[in-house]
Amino acid sequence: MSGELLAIFVGALLINNFTLAYFLGLCPFFGVSARLTTAFRLGLANVFVMLITSLAAWGLETFVLVHAPYLRLITYIVVIASTVQFVEMLLKKAAPALFRALGIFLPLITTNCAILALALFQTSRGYGLLQGLVFALGAGGGLTLALVLMAGLREETELSEVPSLLRGTAMSFFIAGVLSLAFMGFAGLFSGSG
Amino acid sequence: MRLPETARLVLTLGIAGTLSGVTIVSTYRLTLPRIQANQAAALERAVLEVLPGGTSMQRLVWGEHGLAPAATGAEGGDSVYGGYDAAGGFVGYAIPAAGAGFQDTIRLIYGYDPGRRRIVGMEVLESRETPGLGDRIFKDPEFVAEFRDLAVEPRVALVKGHGEGPNEVDAITGATISSQAVVRILGQANEAWLPRLPPAAEAPPLPPPQERRPVHPGGERGGPVPGGRAGEGR
Amino acid sequence: MSETPRLVVQPAPFLRPQVTTPRIMGDVLLALLPCLGVAGWLFGIGALLVVAAATVAAVATEWALAPAPRGRSLADGSAAVTGILLGLTLPPSFPLWMAALGGFVAIALGKAAWGGLGHNLFNPALVGRAFLQAAFPIAITTWVPPSGPLALYRGNLALPLMQSAPDAVTAASPLNLMKFQGDTGDLGSLFLGGIPGSLGETSALAILAGGLWLLARRAFDWRLPAGMLLAVAALSALLHGVAPERYPSAAFMLLSGGLLFGAVFMASDPVTSPTSPLGAWIFGAGAGVLVVLIRLWGGLPEGVMYAILLMNAATPLLDRVTQPRAFGHRRWQGSARA
Amino acid sequence: MPDPITPSAELLKGLWRENPVFVQVLGMCPALAVTNSAVNGLAMGLATTFVVVMSSLLVSSVRRWVPKQVRISTYILIIATFVTVADFALQAWTPALHRELGAFVALIVVNCLILGRQEAFASRHSVVPAVADAAGMGAGFTLALVMLGSVREVLGMGSWFGLSLFGPRFEPWVVMILPPGGFLMMGVLLLLFACVADARRRAGGRLYGGREAA
Amino acid sequence: MSLLAGAAGSFRHGVHPAEHKESTAHLPVERMPFAGRFVLPLAQHLGAPARPVVQPGDRVARGQRIAEPGGFVSTAIHSPVTGQVVAIAPRPHPQGRLAEAIEIAVDPFDLQRPPRRPPLAWRELTDDAFAAAVQEGGLVGMGGAAFPTHVKYRLPEGRRVHTLVINGCECEPYLTCDHRLMVERPEAVLRGAAIAAARLGVETTVIGVEANKPDAVTALRAALDGRGDVRVAPLAVKYPQGAEKMLVRALFHQEVPSGKLPLDLGYVVNNVATMAALADWLERGQPLIERVVTVAGPGVRRPANLLVPLGTPVRAVLDHCGGLTADACEVVLGGPMMGTPIASLDVPVLKGTSGILAFTAAEAQQPSEYTCIRCGRCVEACPQLLNPSRLGRLARAGRYEEMEGYFVADCVECGSCSFACPSGIPIVQLIRVAKAALRERKA
Ligand SMILES: Cc1cc2nc3c(=O)[nH]c(=O)nc-3n(C[C@H](O)[C@H](O)[C@H](O)COP(=O)(O)O)c2cc1C
Numbered sequence A: 001m002s003g004e005l006l007a008i009f010v011g012a013l014l015i016n017n018f019t020l021a022y023f024l025g026l027c028p029f030f031g032v033s034a035r036l037t038t039a040f041r042l043g044l045a046n047v048f049v050m051l052i053t054s055l056a057a058w059g060l061e062t063f064v065l066v067h068a069p070y071l072r073l074i075t076y077i078v079v080i081a082s083t084v085q086f087v088e089m090l091l092k093k094a095a096p097a098l099f100r101a102l103g104i105f106l107p108l109i110t111t112n113c114a115i116l117a118l119a120l121f122q123t124s125r126g127y128g129l130l131q132g133l134v135f136a137l138g139a140g141g142g143l144t145l146a147l148v149l150m151a152g153l154r155e156e157t158e159l160s161e162v163p164s165l166l167r168g169t170a171m172s173f174f175i176a177g178v179l180s181l182a183f184m185g186f187a188g189l190f191s192g193s194g
Numbered sequence B: 001m002r003l004p005e006t007a008r009l010v011l012t013l014g015i016a017g018t019l020s021g022v023t024i025v026s027t028y029r030l031t032l033p034r035i036q037a038n039q040a041a042a043l044e045r046a047v048l049e050v051l052p053g054g055t056s057m058q059r060l061v062w063g064e065h066g067l068a069p070a071a072t073g074a075e076g077g078d079s080v081y082g083g084y085d086a087a088g089g090f091v092g093y094a095i096p097a098a099g100a101g102f103q104d105t106i107r108l109i110y111g112y113d114p115g116r117r118r119i120v121g122m123e124v125l126e127s128r129e130t131p132g133l134g135d136r137i138f139k140d141p142e143f144v145a146e147f148r149d150l151a152v153e154p155r156v157a158l159v160k161g162h163g164e165g166p167n168e169v170d171a172i173t174g175a176t177i178s179s180q181a182v183v184r185i186l187g188q189a190n191e192a193w194l195p196r197l198p199p200a201a202e203a204p205p206l207p208p209p210q211e212r213r214p215v216h217p218g219g220e221r222g223g224p225v226p227g228g229r230a231g232e233g234r
Numbered sequence C: 001m002s003e004t005p006r007l008v009v010q011p012a013p014f015l016r017p018q019v020t021t022p023r024i025m026g027d028v029l030l031a032l033l034p035c036l037g038v039a040g041w042l043f044g045i046g047a048l049l050v051v052a053a054a055t056v057a058a059v060a061t062e063w064a065l066a067p068a069p070r071g072r073s074l075a076d077g078s079a080a081v082t083g084i085l086l087g088l089t090l091p092p093s094f095p096l097w098m099a100a101l102g103g104f105v106a107i108a109l110g111k112a113a114w115g116g117l118g119h120n121l122f123n124p125a126l127v128g129r130a131f132l133q134a135a136f137p138i139a140i141t142t143w144v145p146p147s148g149p150l151a152l153y154r155g156n157l158a159l160p161l162m163q164s165a166p167d168a169v170t171a172a173s174p175l176n177l178m179k180f181q182g183d184t185g186d187l188g189s190l191f192l193g194g195i196p197g198s199l200g201e202t203s204a205l206a207i208l209a210g211g212l213w214l215l216a217r218r219a220f221d222w223r224l225p226a227g228m229l230l231a232v233a234a235l236s237a238l239l240h241g242v243a244p245e246r247y248p249s250a251a252f253m254l255l256s257g258g259l260l261f262g263a264v265f266m267a268s269d270p271v272t273s274p275t276s277p278l279g280a281w282i283f284g285a286g287a288g289v290l291v292v293l294i295r296l297w298g299g300l301p302e303g304v305m306y307a308i309l310l311m312n313a314a315t316p317l318l319d320r321v322t323q324p325r326a327f328g329h330r331r332w333q334g335s336a337r338a
Numbered sequence D: 001m002p003d004p005i006t007p008s009a010e011l012l013k014g015l016w017r018e019n020p021v022f023v024q025v026l027g028m029c030p031a032l033a034v035t036n037s038a039v040n041g042l043a044m045g046l047a048t049t050f051v052v053v054m055s056s057l058l059v060s061s062v063r064r065w066v067p068k069q070v071r072i073s074t075y076i077l078i079i080a081t082f083v084t085v086a087d088f089a090l091q092a093w094t095p096a097l098h099r100e101l102g103a104f105v106a107l108i109v110v111n112c113l114i115l116g117r118q119e120a121f122a123s124r125h126s127v128v129p130a131v132a133d134a135a136g137m138g139a140g141f142t143l144a145l146v147m148l149g150s151v152r153e154v155l156g157m158g159s160w161f162g163l164s165l166f167g168p169r170f171e172p173w174v175v176m177i178l179p180p181g182g183f184l185m186m187g188v189l190l191l192l193f194a195c196v197a198d199a200r201r202r203a204g205g206r207l208y209g210g211r212e213a214a
Numbered sequence E: 001m002s003l004l005a006g007a008a009g010s011f012r013h014g015v016h017p018a019e020h021k022e023s024t025a026h027l028p029v030e031r032m033p034f035a036g037r038f039v040l041p042l043a044q045h046l047g048a049p050a051r052p053v054v055q056p057g058d059r060v061a062r063g064q065r066i067a068e069p070g071g072f073v074s075t076a077i078h079s080p081v082t083g084q085v086v087a088i089a090p091r092p093h094p095q096g097r098l099a100e101a102i103e104i105a106v107d108p109f110d111l112q113r114p115p116r117r118p119p120l121a122w123r124e125l126t127d128d129a130f131a132a133a134v135q136e137g138g139l140v141g142m143g144g145a146a147f148p149t150h151v152k153y154r155l156p157e158g159r160r161v162h163t164l165v166i167n168g169c170e171c172e173p174y175l176t177c178d179h180r181l182m183v184e185r186p187e188a189v190l191r192g193a194a195i196a197a198a199r200l201g202v203e204t205t206v207i208g209v210e211a212n213k214p215d216a217v218t219a220l221r222a223a224l225d226g227r228g229d230v231r232v233a234p235l236a237v238k239y240p241q242g243a244e245k246m247l248v249r250a251l252f253h254q255e256v257p258s259g260k261l262p263l264d265l266g267y268v269v270n271n272v273a274t275m276a277a278l279a280d281w282l283e284r285g286q287p288l289i290e291r292v293v294t295v296a297g298p299g300v301r302r303p304a305n306l307l308v309p310l311g312t313p314v315r316a317v318l319d320h321c322g323g324l325t326a327d328a329c330e331v332v333l334g335g336p337m338m339g340t341p342i343a344s345l346d347v348p349v350l351k352g353t354s355g356i357l358a359f360t361a362a363e364a365q366q367p368s369e370y371t372c373i374r375c376g377r378c379v380e381a382c383p384q385l386l387n388p389s390r391l392g393r394l395a396r397a398g399r400y401e402e403m404e405g406y407f408v409a410d411c412v413e414c415g416s417c418s419f420a421c422p423s424g425i426p427i428v429q430l431i432r433v434a435k436a437a438l439r440e441r442k443a
């Protein structure tokens, strides 16, 4: 059991990293990775939203959508967005410091593809509650890892003489490409295939 | 006519939601038969592919009373498929199985002949193995052919180089890991299923044609869903 | 009275550094000679052609892509270092056109795109190799047994863009044997060479000779290779001690695969490793841990390349958290930019 | 926006001047995720075009009646509906393609391109320009995906739309159809676009008869 | 390595340039004959420039005060010769611009007797009076910065000093002036130190001398003659051992906090030559009118240690040493690590001029510059434990504000980083420019 959870976690964190292997959540990945601190916070916000999403999707799937699976997409979107907003309000009251750190990123990611994909994958893989939460933790951690590495690298390029045509987006894609190459080394890690 | 603000908002969303619901449901109704037919055809094709000689099939559910045809309304957890020849004679079981591959989960189905205690066919349903490498577990004819007549005793084993034994599978050079994964998945499924499967003579018979229902993969919860069960793309 | 000469006015200090960047690169080239020699001796002409293809392509790409004035950037010799290092990480029967493509990618994507020498974030030779490994995973894992100084392999001569004719004899590298057959071979041949593997990695002796030269010439930060090797040794000794039948010995882990070569020549690339001594230790140790992780629990038999690339990616972060504590400050309270 | 709004101009700008992928860098996730072959790129592009055109059509026709507090929610509802429709249709008529695209069809819902168009254009213009704009954006998106898919398929499999190009002895560059290949090729295409745009800016010329770049 | 050095009583990091001291270390100090004209810039110490108290045409005696302090952090200037003031006008200054200076023509018929007066009763003076007396002598730190010495003896209210540190490191290559002084006049150094110690009320005095000057250690110990309150401490040979914060770290394992002075830890640091000058002034009445200068380098025909009257043109000093070699093309005042390059040989020797070095084309050639390869050598060189690589890169990118986050203000401009850099990056120069820009922005 714990072996399976480890495989789910490492799978989502490293092997099939949402950003670098599944191409999910690229917009914030490229948009908000110019500064290390913001990137890190965005990552944390992602972990947070993903945990909520996983919970919401599991609840929907178990109690609501059993008889109307065709409404899955539309309910996911609506429910995830509103749950996150609700939790955001709670957070504002209960933990204002945390809210200040993460707050501005929440609207940015509540309905982005990484979040929705997390819900869809979790469902299509038939994960239960615990598996889903571990999956969300791994996926969110993976996004954070990718974001933080990316931000560090991008800050470094600012001191370099990057050719002018490459500055900006193309450069970010090359960094992501090489990062993605490097992450291929994690293939099969802890999945019992080694 | 001016509605109060909130009412207006609720009304707008209500109308939009209703229209959206109606559209989705009608599309669902419209496409459902086709989609189910597609899925059933794909499943049937796969089952019959791994059970040479088979021409028809049914889903068998493992429940309290052992293995029983799904058509009888048997409820339970896991299921396999039974394959039958044109005369209605039992050909073998098709067992779906899944496990970790090189990149991600590999889903496959394999045919098992309980009479000869041999695996008689194997097809990969879904994998994200590396194109050109790991995907040779279903693209490499030699590798696939290894599973046409493979003894399950003492256990299915992977060897590098040329395996002679009836239970040995040659690893694909450059895709040892994926090959190993396939063999491991088979082994685990064998362990789980072989003790449960009745010998050919006692296999549940094929019900008469009029009682057959279309087979939906995944059982009750089947049917098309947005995002599908259809893998996760690459 | 003395006639006034035309005086040069330039800022202090007026003493020149004893070590220059081209000299460092020259030292690396010299340090690679034993490996090159062993590669030629064991794997023959084919091996040297592979290295030559990668090097020529790397140098040509540097010449073509570097900012004006053309060719000035060749003077520091780093493009040649990159090319040779790339070549030495390839298998002996590797198609020459692929080696050349690798050389091109190493410099174009690995170096020029970031602004040239000193600005790259990832080890260029390894970027080239990672690209090749992802592009041609079979060719790059096809090993042949050593076949003497006159050998040329059919694989070498594949036409551009085309597959190589399979070589008659292929062999499994020690790590493959360990991973898939649980067979760890004998340590003597791992030390001396004469086993299947990438060109530069087979002889631990030759690599150590090069490493000692670099050490003597202070051409690298010794903490980087030391950290990496120590981490691998410590971790694998621990695992071997706990479960000797499942995990290979530390000696096997140290001598097999590209670990020594990677630690001595590639983890030590100054450009892509942290500048601070503490950062260097962490970099080395992190790479070592990743190698053990990938080798023992990952899908791939070897992980040195990925380990180093991953630590390259973490280098900016390491640099940040290991800034030296400035003199007279309690702890590092710097940087500033949040 | 100083330019006069004519349907043909709206159509064309999406192809080049405001190409959603290469210029606006929107909808990156599907653009990279499914473009390991030209046909997948095309299918994804067309599905997206369908959704964006239909949504724009609906949004621009109902824009007067939707209060602004629930504007976004309504748009999302509309988009999600069309995505579900597209998803079912693909499942029913092209099951093989649907398998390849997988969850990314459903993920069209969150494609920033689509919501962006509703917000930025359809909700402010009448039906004809809105549909023209959406069609242009969809076409630009499709063009970009097919370009990316073509390059990746040609190098990664030696074929184009499934047609073998180099014969059986071609050595495919597997990396191109793997995730890193997507990032790297996208980088290369962006670089090329930047080069062309740069050259064009210097020459003061025009491409595609579009309006002058700023 | 640096670990070992730390254990042996040194500071962390630093560099080991070739010493080049062998050409002059054994040469006794010889007196330089008077040149014809002397130029005495009013700004040759840190702080406010001095104010002239003579007029052109005035006759001045050797040792006569010709300029008064321009403030508290400022000091007096005395005529090095008997002669006549010919001008008070801008003259070439080693810093590279023209600066207001008093020009004096020597009286060729005068005997040029050294100024003498009975010893001053310095023990009886109040603190203020003592500081004023020292200031009257025109004394400045002779270790390089030319900081007015009296300031260090006018302790702020309530401040206690427990140790006097005498800096005999002379860590810069080529220079041997302090070395010769310690060998030839150890008792003068010790007498000055005794005065300083008595005035500061310290219990201990420590003289730090790098281990490459064993004869200086021997001479000082011999002159001590068994006195227990002064300790001579040999130190590892490493640049910049002589920087006061490094010296305190090396001797006492204490780091002077950033932005503070050794004084804040209870140390006062003075150069050996400053001590000798203090003794000469208080005991004999000879103000600071001459100093020992090392003339060396491959571009000098006859290297020497000379006792040079201040204000002597560099050209005259070099001529006295046989002139420059034909291929000499660079002349530096001070040491090769921190010295000032001069564009004209007409600039004078100042109070802070410890050496005149001439280099030939071979040494003066600019190293080819490559990009930073992040090798970390500069990091391991920087005695202030900064990250010069990063500072240099930030400076190149013009991101000066960010440099403050990397403690650019703590840089002592020792040049170790530039010296260590294999890519020939003029890091310390980039830092100087950045610091200047930052100061300008703040102002
Ligand atoms: C980019 C890349 C993709 C790979 N994909 C697979 C794969 O899909 N399946 C697999 O078994 N091994 C894969 N490998 C692993 C190597 O080919 C590995 O060396 C091989 O499985 C060992 O088999 P061998 O002993 O026959 O060489 C991949 C390696 C790389 C670098």
Ligand SMILES: Cc1cc2nc3c(=O)[nH]c(=O)nc-3n(C[C@H](O)[C@H](O)[C@H](O)COP(=O)(O)O)c2cc1C
Pocket: E140, E141, E142, E143, E144, E145, E146, E147, E167, E168, E169, E170, E171, E172, E240, E241, E242, E243, E244, E245, E269, E270, E271, E272, E274, E338, E412, E413, E414
């Ligand atoms: C890099 C550097 C190196 C120094 N080296 C010496 C030295 O070797 N000897 C010395 O007396 N002063 C040296 N100094 C000056 C000392 O820091 C300090 O100012 C001096 O010893 C104080 O004495 P003074 O005021 O009598 O000159 C150096 C300063 C710096 C910044």
Ligand SMILES: Cc1cc2nc3c(=O)[nH]c(=O)nc-3n(C[C@H](O)[C@H](O)[C@H](O)COP(=O)(O)O)c2cc1C
Pocket: E046, E141, E143, E144, E145, E146, E147, E151, E152, E153, E243, E244, E261, E262, E263, E268, E269
């Ligand atoms: C702005 C400034 C203020 C100083 N104030 C004092 C002081 O109040 N007391 C003191 O003993 N030394 C003072 N110093 C002298 C320093 O301790 C040091 O001796 C001088 O800066 C020369 O050091 P250096 O030769 O190492 O550069 C001051 C120096 C500077 C630059």
Ligand SMILES: Cc1cc2nc3c(=O)[nH]c(=O)nc-3n(C[C@H](O)[C@H](O)[C@H](O)CO)c2cc1C
Pocket: C024, C025, C028, C078, C079, C081, C082, C083, C085, C111, C116, C117, C118, C119, C120, C123, C124, C125, C126, C214, C219, C220, C264, C265, C266, C267, C268, C269, C270, C271, C272, E373
């Ligand atoms: C000790 C040492 C190791 C090096 N290792 C590599 C290497 O692994 N790969 C590479 O491309 N260049 C290497 N170089 C050369 C150089 O640093 C490299 O080309 C730069 O990364 C290019 O900016 C090395 C240089 C030195 C001094």
Ligand code: SF4
Pocket: E143, E144, E169, E170, E171, E172, E173, E175, E240, E242, E243, E335, E338, E354
């Ligand atoms: S002035 Fe230069 S040589 Fe002299 S002691 Fe100071 S640092 Fe050393």
Ligand code: SF4
Pocket: E381, E382, E383, E384, E385, E386, E388, E410, E411, E412, E413, E414, E415, E416, E417, E418, E427, E428, E431
């Ligand atoms: S000049 Fe400044 S940065 Fe360079 S070594 Fe000296 S103190 Fe460090």
Ligand code: SF4
Pocket: C275, E371, E372, E373, E374, E375, E376, E377, E378, E379, E388, E389, E392, E417, E420, E421, E422, E423, E424, E425, E427
């Ligand atoms: S010594 Fe020079 S090349 Fe090395 S890190 Fe410092 S600045 Fe860069």
Ligand code: SF4
Pocket: E413, E431, E432, E433, E435, E436
């Ligand atoms: S920063 Fe400017 S003023 Fe300060 S020491 Fe350097 S050159 Fe002199």
Ligand code: FES
Pocket: A024, A025, A026, A027, A028, A112, A113, A114, D026, D027, D028, D029, D030, D110, D111, D112
């Ligand atoms: S398309 Fe915008 S985050 Fe994926």
